[in-house]
Amino acid sequence: MAINESVRKAVLGAVPSLRAFAISLCGNVDRADDLVQETLLRALANIDSFQPGTNMSAWLFTILRNHFRSEYRKRRREVEDSDGHYAETLKTQPEQHGQVEFREFREALAHLPADQREALILVGASGFSYEEAANICGCAVGTIKSRVNRARTRLIELLAIESADEFGPDEQTRAVLAGRRD
């Protein structure tokens, strides 16, 4: 397939964020990169179905999410996976790319139900609007809003945050976020 320059640019431009989203979905960097690669192959094979002028990044996120969901369902049937699988995956590779300081936060994130985690990431980290996130997940805007709210509430419970000063018992994270090293 011939890849025109603007498509190439848009696709490669979306890769860093697609990877971050993929890692948040499957909790494994290598698997996430495979997921991104499969997404790009699918997207380019179906580039004619992309409507010029619409958000390329949102389109790629939709493909990645749908692909992950169908693969995940397949695997789940094959290995009788449990709901705790994602959390387990993270535990087996806790500091894979130097994220020691994010350990507690990632573990809390891993304990969220998949649909809540996904909504929170899309809106809170990827920077999509509620409407775009709803399109990506194929659900109503209200559903996304309620998933995001529930995700935030649950995270706060899991991290046992009672006040902003106590945010995360992990001093190192706060030091890093505050830009200082004690």
Added chain:
Amino acid sequence: MDTAATREKRDHAKPAKLGREVQARLGHQLRALYDEVVSQGVPPRFTELLNKLDDDSSKDKR
């Protein structure tokens, strides 16, 4: 003195304020985690993949 009335006032005032601060912190940490991956940029395998797909298509035309 911590009367029922002041206690009630305090308990109602606090959550809203803390809610905003906590949410801001939460958002910050979420983005920091996400951006750490984003800042890794585009791994070579993806540029190579697009180059290869493009090469294959020019070969097809020949």
